[in-house]
Amino acid sequence: MLRKIFSLLHPGEICLLLSLSLFALLANLGLLGSAAWLISSAALLPPLYALTLGITAVRALGVGRALLRYGERYFTHKTAFAVLGSLRLRLYDVINAQANIPQAGHTQGTILNDLLTKADILRDFLLRGLISPVAICLATLLTTALLMPLLSYYVLVLPVLCLCHCIPLWLSPSNAEHGSPYRSQLLDFAQGCHEMQMAGSLDIAARKLDHSAAHWQKQLLSDNRQSDKIDLLLSLLRIMSFVLLFALLIAKVNQNILSGITMSLWLLVLLALFNELSALPSALRQFRQAQNAADWLQEKPLPTGKKVAATSAAADLLTVSSLTFSYPHSLPIFSGLTFSVAPGCHTAIIGDSGSGKTTLAYLLAGLWQPTAGTICYKETSLPPVCAIPQGSVLFSGSIRENFLRLHPGIHEDDMHKALHTAQLSSVISQLPQGIDTPLGENACFLSGGERNRFASALILASSAPILLFDEPTAGLDKSTAYRLLTAIIDKSNLTSQTVLLITHDLPQLHRFEQVIRLGP
Known part of the structure; x- marks a missing residue:
């Protein structure tokens, strides 16, 4: 060295x-x-x-x-x-x-x-x-x-x-x-x-x-x-x-x-x-x-390259092949998982608690490396996926600062559009300094439902081909959850983006072209 x-x-x-x-x-x-x-x-x-x-x-x-x-x-x-x-x-x-x-x-x-x-x-x-x-x-x-x-x-x-x-x-x-x-x-x-x-x-x-x-x-x-x-x-x-x-x-x-x-x-x-x-x-x-x-x-090894880009000629945005993940000295969370996501094919990932839904989100976002198998994205000039899995930390600064950290150079109008799509307009209007209001450590000044919607807003502001949401409707009443999910899908259709949604909200599955179930 x-x-x-x-x-x-x-x-x-x-x-x-x-x-x-x-x-x-x-x-x-x-x-x-x-x-x-x-x-x-x-x-x-x-x-x-x-x-x-x-x-x-x-x-x-x-x-x-x-x-x-x-x-x-x-x-x-x-x-x-x-x-x-x-x-x-x-x-x-x-x-x-x-x-x-x-x-x-x-x-x-x-x-x-x-x-x-x-x-x-x-x-x-x-x-x-x-x-x-x-x-x-x-x-x-x-x-x-x-x-x-x-x-x-x-x-x-x-x-x-x-x-x-x-x-x-x-x-x-x-x-x-x-x-x-x-x-x-x-x-x-x-x-x-x-x-x-x-x-x-x-x-x-x-x-x-x-x-x-x-x-x-x-x-x-x-x-x-x-x-x-x-x-x-x-x-x-x-x-x-x-x-x-x-x-x-x-x-x-x-x-x-x-x-x-x-x-x-x-x-x-x-x-x-x-x-x-x-x-x-x-x-x-x-x-x-x-x-x-x-x-x-x-x-110290660098990432092994198990997540690789597929050729630009591939029809699917995302291809998961024989994916296996396990923690040390324990049984695999899932083994041999294989699926693909085509452009515009909104996909829901469901499963019982402990089936590995959030673990899969970390793998798809590139935050963890799989034990075996491959995750391939279609070659693109943009980052292939935007995701904020559960457990991710939000910055203690203002809403504006959180947007700018994830999307440098984003225009203020685009921030407000993402917040409106995430059903947060009324919440923002009540904050003393609007989007410049400090959120506290890990956005502690927001409620659990508001925090989830804010994470969704940060994802919605992305131009990535795939938008990955991890339980965005958790902590929301049925009416707000319905409006949020509708807004996410409508916005994605308008921008030709593909939604990958991890959810436990089974009544909404009819909105998705593909459903992947984890676990037995």
Whole structure:
């Protein structure tokens, strides 16, 4: 997956980012070296003109470092967020595929955490985990080459020290999955606390949750201690290496091979380089986290493509072949279900409670994937089906905002037409702000019947060839249910759309050209 990230970058962009980071680092080293030379030279009280070169170098390197740092930040962030757009699409595809598998419902806490953390890690990858380590390593090699004539092979301590700072790339703990059991238990506790309280087992569950949290914290502390030990060891190595190089430089001064001014220059350059090396372990941990996040994305399957488009020559809008669906470790809800829907053939799906009517709605809407079999739609330039199955969440904003989220760019007149068809005109007229009235969390300010009709209105505003309604008349009196169903069919006939209706309202079945019964 990291190879895919690199492939999103043009070689010229990589060279530009690396050059800016490297030259900014070298400018920082040069600035401190020039400052050391200037201060040491000034201490000997030379004529002012003798310091002109040092003063000019300090000013030029100071301005250059600022410009290079700004350019580095600008182009790195620009490139990183451009790459992030493509990566985020992949991330959301993976999360959507996992969340839409019913058997993965118990891992919703983990999925949400992964959605947040993996996005942040990959976002920071280019900013902190890629360019900076490479620039530091190149600067170390350049410093080694410049000091080689002076210190001979002793200067190889610098690349060895740099290599030692790469230890976190292999030895640092990876605690990405430590919190998964705790998050799963926390989600189970939050969703089932009422039932556990009624059963008298809430205290036991709370103690188990506390134990899981303590175990997670213990693992995190252990990982942090290991990282701290590695950082402490690297700090000691830097100190020992600096003392060694300092002693070698002093020896060169005593041998009159090196002046005191030049020695002070190299000492500050080495101090600045060692300070940069101290940031290398953190950057490499960021690189490893990005690698783990990329591997996680690579391992997660995308939708298997069981829902495919049929050829445009097919006469049927929808063809379901040998459809089977079952939850894990349970019998199939239905098995070998086969039917087709022709254009204009309004179809009703009926069945006893538990026969899988709403499950079929989720499958037809593409929200879940079937266990076996295929669902094929006729090829069209429009989305093949519009559906809001039971249990779907409506947004807490206004009616207008709900329409715009599902149908971006919809005209206000079309909103009112859909609401009128759904028998909601009188309800809207009584709202204080009309269609701009907030609906509350999951449209809680609407009654059950009004909420169902509002869901129907959102579907009616669609131009999809198939309009799938899941129990639209639930909670309505017979008169309102009759008017709603009549309006839906009349509107669909007018717009040449096909209605697919899941219903328990058996007296209305004569309105449909085809009836599909689920269950025995």
